[in-house]
Ligand SMILES: [Fe+2]
């Protein structure tokens with residue numbers, strides 16, 4: 015395990031955001047991430063979990079995830095991923111994670127106090143459907159319309175949550191999804207499956223409401239860094255991409271969301 019370096023003397027006006035997705039914990043994984051996560055209070059103000067926390071979405075697997083995140087000493091904010099839906103019990107998975115103290119968001123927001131500022135996270139799983147000019151349309155068979163409608167409703171839920179944050183006057187706003195809002199962070203994935211990895215509708219929601227950072231997972235073979243058309247930085251934190259227990263981003267709390275972010279630091283086990 016790589017340990018975090020010392021904090022600079024005198025607290026900078028930044029929020030330190032740890033993030034990881036696609037940890038895909040099975041019933042045999044208890045304790046795997048706990049040692050790295052227990053270092054979080056020394057280096058981060060919150061932990062974002064970008065979905066696919068389990069392998070098959072069973073309650074037993076969710077209980078393993080709960081054991082990794084309970085009582086960490088930093089707030090944990092999560093969205094579910096498609097794997098967390100596979101057992102058709104997402105409400106049960108959500109309940110187990112909430113019982114462990116996590117904010118589990120689906121069209122909702124969480125506002126966290128950090129160094130006297132409000133840090134807002136708007137979360138929704140999102141869905142696939144593709145990217146501008148190469149996306150599925152809400153046309154034709156009922157099955158196709160239902161598919162695209164699912165993507166549209168996922169983006170609407172994210173938009174609603176981001177809208178809530180605007181009302182709270184947050185110093186930093188973060189959009190948290192499982193599916194990707196942009197194709198940039200899919201680089202490395204086969205082009206043929208891009209339509210199953212994200213939706214441009216999520217980026218439209220992010221750009222419409224504004225955010226300082228957008229975090230997602232799902233694209234295991236993708237790339238960490240991307241950006242929406244509106245200039246919001248996007249980070250794919252799928253664990254196979256970041257190759258560590260979590261990535262760490264430092265966002266300014268000084269009201270200048272366009273200021274370039276400091277380079278990403280990564281901590282934890284490989
Ligand atoms: Fe995944």
Ligand SMILES: [Fe+2]
Nearest residue numbers: 066095096232
């Ligand atoms: Fe996924």
